[in-house]
Amino acid sequence: MVIISVPGLWVVLSAFRPNREILARPPIWIPEQVTLNNFAKIFGFDEGQVAIPVLSYFINSLVIALTSTVIALVIGMAGGYAFARFRFRFKNAWFLGLMLFRTVPGIALSLPVFMLWSRLGIIDTKLGLIIVYVSLNVP
Structure with a gap:
């Protein structure tokens, strides 16, 4: 069960971390910095971003x-x-x-x-x- 749920957990955790933590090698499992910027980018609230409906x-x-x-x-x-x-x-x-x-x-x-x-x-x-x-x- 743990092996099956790890990818889903990774996706959820990655939604709340900055890009440098997502792309870090070795991977950082527990987010050091929690951010909602990824959601702001998706909904177009970030500067210079086009809103995706x-x-x-x-x-x-x-x-x-x-x-x-x-x-x-x-x-x-x-x-x-x-x-x-x-x-x-x-x-x-x-x-x-x-x-x-x-x-x-x-x-x-x-x-x-x-x-x-x-x-x-x-x-x-x-x-x-x-x-x-x-x-x-x-x-």
């Missing part, structure tokens, strides 16, 4: 993640309920087909999805990203 990026990520998660949960629960409770023709074949589709790696679908999204005009849109996330995350 981090808050806008965060909100976009949050909207896409929450929307795709809710849609995937609703579809997944409805499908799971249908397979568990109802009897219909070719139920086992449908289930096998769904499970076999899950074995296709996502990267193998990237070019066909890109070509389709290009024709539909939804490249670089939230809708396009949400559809991809939902289709890859619904069991």
Whole structure:
């Protein structure tokens, strides 16, 4: 567990230290000087810095993640309920087909999805990203 959490701890500690401590050899594990200048640079409060719209990026990520998660949960629960409770023709074949589709790696679908999204005009849109996330995350 310690080996897995060390990189994350290093990132968090590096956010609060100056560059000379981040780049020091040998590494300095406990920050000697705590600073918020790195955050000021990110948000454009430092002199001569152009503001990066981090808050806008965060909100976009949050909207896409929450929307795709809710849609995937609703579809997944409805499908799971249908397979568990109802009897219909070719139920086992449908289930096998769904499970076999899950074995296709996502990267193998990237070019066909890109070509389709290009024709539909939804490249670089939230809708396009949400559809991809939902289709890859619904069991």
